[in-house]
Amino acid sequence: MGYRPVAEHSSILFFCISELANIEPMYQYSLTWFINLYLFSIAESVKSDNLAERINNIVEHFTLSIYKNVCRSLFEKDKLLFSLLLTVGIMQGKDQVDExxxxxxxxxxxxxxxxxxxxxxxxxxxxxxxxxxxxxxxxxxxxxxxxxxxxxxxxxxxxxxxxxxxxxxxxxxxxxxxxxxxxxxxxxxxxxxxxxxxxxxxxxxxxxxxEPPNFDLAGTYKDSNCCSPLIFVLSPGSDPTADMGGSKIQTISLGQGQGPIAAQMIDRAIKEGTWVVLQNCHLATSWMPTLERICEETITPDNTHINFRLWLTSYPSDRFPVSILQNGLKMTNEPPKGIRANLLSSYLSHPVSDPTFFGSCSKPVVWQKFLFGLTFFHALVQERRNFGPLGWNIPYEFNESDLSISIRQIRMFLDDYEEVPLEALTYLTGEYLIVLNRAWNSFTSAKFRVVRVSLVNIRKALKGEIVMSAELDDVYNSMLVGKVPAMWASKSYPSLKPLGSYVTDLLARLQFLQDWIDNDSPIVFWLSGFFFTQSFLTGVSQNFSRKYTIPIDYIGFEFELIKIFIDILGEYSHYPDDGAYVKGLFMEGARWDRETMYIGESLPKILFDSLPIIKLKPGEMAKFKHENIYVCPIYKTSTRRGTLSTTGHSTNYVMSIELPSDKPQKHWINRGVACLCQLDD
Incomplete structure (x- = not known):
């Protein structure tokens, strides 16, 4: 057998890391890179005359080396997953896993x-x-x-x-x-x-x-060479190149028209032995083929200075050249974890770490208060991202570069004005937190055609009657792991459910509509069951508008949560005079206290609470009191974010409802309280 067990073990490791591209397209690794690490482990692992011991030493050294080298290019959220895949892959190679x-x-x-x-x-x-x-x-x-x-x-x-x-x-x-x-x-x-x-x-x-290794820029640089790009895979809130500066470094942010300038900078730098930093490669996807050609044909050992380095930064993008990803050294550097660590990082970073910059402001007391407030705000923005949609509906971008610019801006304004220009500073700093919406096609009946046709064709493909296309193969593989196929999701209403629950939910929606057709409109409407909820709400408003001849622009809703919904013989067995009864909402971040009829704190280990039936009471908005309430947003899914559809409505946000509360609104805002039309399970 000789060293065959080492080869078999190494092949398992290679296929494990090859699968990472399915998680994130930036996770690409070449066979050449893998073989170089393999040879390094053979040379550096502990020697032994005993063959079994020598094999074990190589395997242990190489496995740990692969883990550490791959981990530095993974986001924190994926590192444990990689460890699990590595563990299971090795166990599968030993036939220790029941599939x-x-x-x-x-x-x-x-x-x-x-x-x-x-x-x-x-x-x-x-x-x-x-x-x-x-x-x-x-x-x-x-x-x-x-x-x-x-x-x-x-x-x-x-x-x-x-x-x-x-x-x-x-x-x-x-x-x-x-x-x-x-x-x-x-x-x-x-x-x-x-x-x-x-x-x-x-x-x-x-x-x-x-225990993944910490970010080590110096160590990564030691592993690099003049012909391998160093790639920073960015995450919101991080800017690893912020402190990179000096006479031998040229930096350019890619965008429209910047490609030729970047090419000239690289051409000079490979001769002079300087560094080039190309920022935001994801914004110049049309120029990426040119960069790929430069890396393959221009940056070669024969004509490149040994001290030259090409640094690239990019957010994850499926348009980033695979060959550059595979042959480059990839790194991730995410923001520090925790408010305290984030604050400390800000104070130890440029320019605040410069004693001259920090100590020479003409208004030192105001300056230090502003500085602490801004760095604390920056830390808070970053930290809330860890709580998903409970923290921010959309993971806002406010990275180290934004913080640095804001700090310099505050310092400049304090030195230039006798009075503190608070409004101007608030506006200029706040402008960094913009959310951009874009159009998204709404749900159509094509959804059902796609589902039906794909299922029929999969059956035919399995029988050998037609060719199994890439799209059908994706549907089949998704069904094997209980995932909604991408082909279906592209035509679907928003949903995060696994396949089984998704199909059950889809059938329930169809049944809800069919019952409406067969038996007239229901007394209580399943709000979550509508494909386009806003049209139902508009219809309720229009009925009230026509009945009382009030312009629809003046009409809004008040909300009454029903404590006990009386049976068929009781008060609520008939349609309301105005408005509608709705059901199907879940509250996240709090619960509905059915005794006090106020919002209450969540109970231990209960993440979601179903709301009782709600009466939508249309009326003139000018007459609403808005007292002792929490304005609670309703979203279709737990991601709590969407895009602007062609109808002018969000693909996820539905509306806001006013719920009775005995606490101020900010109490529930800080808890990220919202209602959802559906859960993820």
């Missing part, structure tokens, strides 16, 4: 309905119960859901535990290990799946694979 179990861990299984009733709906969600039932079909979890039904109090302890991934499972399941144990954690406490994955990686690899 059925692995697929279930990723998707939770796929099914449209669950014939078994939930034994504890007061704390166990229907989604979790459905996964428990489906998991019982796995080899080592046979009889799982029956045991849960019969021992619900024992499993409640796991659900309530602060560290369920560490606790012992109820007998006889305490012998479960690895992926089977992680599936149990996924079913009961998906919020603890990340630490469970970390434990799994440590158990099968070692601690180093859950």
């Amino acid at each position: 059925q179990v692995w697929r279930f861990l990723l998707t939770g299984g796929i099914a449209l309905d669950n014939p078994y009733s939930n034994p504890a709906p007061e704390w166990l969600s229907d989604k979790s119960w459905s996964e428990i039932v489906r998991a019982s079909n796995l080899p080592k979890l046979n009889g799982f859901f029956e045991h849960v039904q019969e021992n619900i109090s024992e499993w409640k302890k796991l659900y309530d535990s602060g560290k369920p991934h560490k606790d012992q499972l109820p007998d006889p399941w305490n012998e479960l290990v690895g992926m089977d144990r992680m599936i149990v954690i996924r079913c009961f406490r998906p919020d603890k799946l990340v630490p469970a994955v970390q434990d799994f990686i440590v158990d099968n690899m070692q601690q180093a694979y859950v």
Whole structure:
């Protein structure tokens, strides 16, 4: 056998990193780069006369080297995923992974309905119960859901535990290990799946694979050469080139007409041995083929000065040349984690770190207050991004360069004016936080044609009657992992649901509309079931406008949340005189207190609360009181952001409703409270 195990192990690693391009198009790595690391590990790993020991030394050194080198080019959110893929890939090579179990861990299984009733709906969600039932079909979890039904109090302890991934499972399941144990954690406490994955990686690899290396620009530079570009893959809030300056560095921000100038700068620099920094390559996609040609034909060992370096910065883009990505050294440098770390980073960065700049302002007291306020604001903008749509609907851009410009601007205005120009500074600094909307095509009936035709064609392709095209192959692969195919999503209403839940939701929407056609309009409308919600709201307003001859521009809605919706014989068994009853909303960031009939704080481990039936009460907006309320936005999905459609409406934002509150509005704004038309599960 000789060194064959090293070759087999290395091939597994290469295919693991090749798969990363499916996560992010910037994650590209060449075979040449891989082989160079392979040769480096052979040379640098501990030598031994014992063949088995020598093989083990090479494998361990090379695996860790691959992990560290790839990690520096990954965003933080993808590093643990890479560790998991690496671990599972190596285990698959040793035939230690049951593919059925692995697929279930990723998707939770796929099914449209669950014939078994939930034994504890007061704390166990229907989604979790459905996964428990489906998991019982796995080899080592046979009889799982029956045991849960019969021992619900024992499993409640796991659900309530602060560290369920560490606790012992109820007998006889305490012998479960690895992926089977992680599936149990996924079913009961998906919020603890990340630490469970970390434990799994440590158990099968070692601690180093859950501790990615810190950003090291100097170390990356040492690994570079004159013919390999150094590529910064940017994330909002980071600008790794902010402190790069000097007489031997030329910087240009790419955009319209800047390509030829950049080419001239590179041509001079490769002769003189200086550095060129090309910023924002994602904004010059039409010039990228030219840059690719320059890297392949001009920047060669024969005619390039040994000290020359080409630095590129770009946000993730599928138009970035693959050959440059594969042959370059890629790095990511995301903003510091935490308010304190972010503040410290700002004060230690240029220009604030320059004692002359910091200490020579003509208004030192005002200057230092402004400086702290601005850096704190910058840290807050960055930190809120970690909380997804609860932090910002859209991940706002306010990076180190923006901060540096704002700081210099404040300093200049304070020195140039006797009075502090507060309004001017507020306007100039605030202008960095712009959101740009763009048109997006609305949902059409073509959706159903696409779904039907693709399913029919997949069946034909599997029978060999037609060729399996790339589009059909994508649909088929998406269905295997429980993901909504891209072909469907491009024609769909906004949804983040997995495939099984998506199909169930789609069928429910169709049934809602069919019932309306067959049985007249419902007493209570399922607001979430409309493909174009704004048209329904406009219709309610128009009915009121015609009835009372009031211009529709003057009409708005008041909102009454119904405490108890009376049965068919009661008060709400008939249509309202004006307006409409609606249902189907979920509240995130807070809950609806059905006793006090006010917004209340969320209960532990309950992320979403369903709202009761709401009465939309149209009226003249000028007569509304707007007292003791929270203006709560409604979104179609939990991303809470969309684009401007051709109708002039957002593709995600629906409207805002006024909910009774015994706390000031800012209390709920800080918690990011909003209503959603649908959940992600």
